[in-house]
Amino acid sequence: MNKLGFTAGTLVHKETGLVPIEQLKIGDKVLSKPAEGLSELVYKPVLRTIVTKNAPVFFATFTPESVDDLPFEQLTNHNLYVDLLCTANHPFWVRGIGWKTAAELSRGNTTVLKNNEFAFFEGGSEEGGIEVIFKTDRNAVGFIPNFYDQSNNGRFVDLETGRTLSFGGYEPVFKKLFVEDTDWKQRLLEQTPEALRDTAEFYNFRTGFWQDDSGIDWSENEGPVTTTVYNIEVANTHTYFVGKQGLWVYDSNLNIKPS
Secondary structure: OOOOOEEOOOEEEEOOEEEEHHHOOOOOEEEEOOOOOOOOOEEEEEEEEEEEEEEEOEEEEEEEHHHHHOOHHHOOOHHHOEEEEEOOOOEEEEOOOEEEEHHHOOOOOEEEEOOOOEEEEOOOOOOOOOEEOEEOOOOOEEEEEOOOOOOOOEEEEEOOOOOEEEEEOOHHHHHHHEEEOOOHHHHHHHOOOHHHHHHOOOOOOOOEEEOOHHHOOOOOOOOEOEEEEEEEEEOOOOEEEEOOOOEEEEOOOOOOOOO
C-alpha cells in the first residue's frame, strides 16, 4: 500500500469549484491533464479515494512566478503562496525533469500551476528540501525549527491549513534536536596567542549541531508529526491540481512514465 497524499483541508480543483480533498467522492470530476503534459486541461472522474492513517507529513511551499513582480510590502501575504502538508513520496511535476517526489525536490525547482504559470519550490530544510514538522502541546499546531540558526528559533504552523501562525522557539524540540558544544570557546582560546586570550572575542562560530530526528527517542506526544492523509485516483490522466492556485500533482497511481 502506498502511503502518499495530503492532509485534510488541502484544496482540490473540482468541476464545481474548490473542495477539501477529504470531501471528494467517487465520480466527482476534478481538473486534470495527461501526465505527459502535452494536452489541454480536462475534467476527469475520481475512480477511488484513499485514506491513510498515521502517515508522516512534511511542509512544502511554492512561490508563483508572478509574486516576484509585487511590491515588497505585499510579500507577507500568505495567500500568495502554495503551502502544502504532504507525504515525502507524493509526486510533483518539475520543469525540465518530469515527476519527482516531494522528498526529491530541491530549492528552486520549477513546478507549474493550472494557468501554466510557474511556481518555484522554496526548500526550507538545511539541505534545501521539504521540512519536517514536529508535534507541540497545542492542538493542530506544529513547529518547524530553523536549522540555519543555532538557537531556539523557528515557526509554528497550522496543521490544518499549512499557514504560518507565528515565529519563535519551542524548547522541547530544541532540547532534543540541538546538541551544544560546551568546549568550543576553550578550543579557540587554546589556538589564540596567550597575550591576546584575556581580550579575545569570537563571533559566528559553530556552538553546536543539529542531530537527525530519526535517532532520537521521542515520547508519545513528541517527534515528527504523523496524521491522516488523503489521495485520489483519477481516470485516464492520473493527475490533479491542489491549493488555491492549483499546483499540478500526480494521483495515487505510481506507474509514472519517465519524462
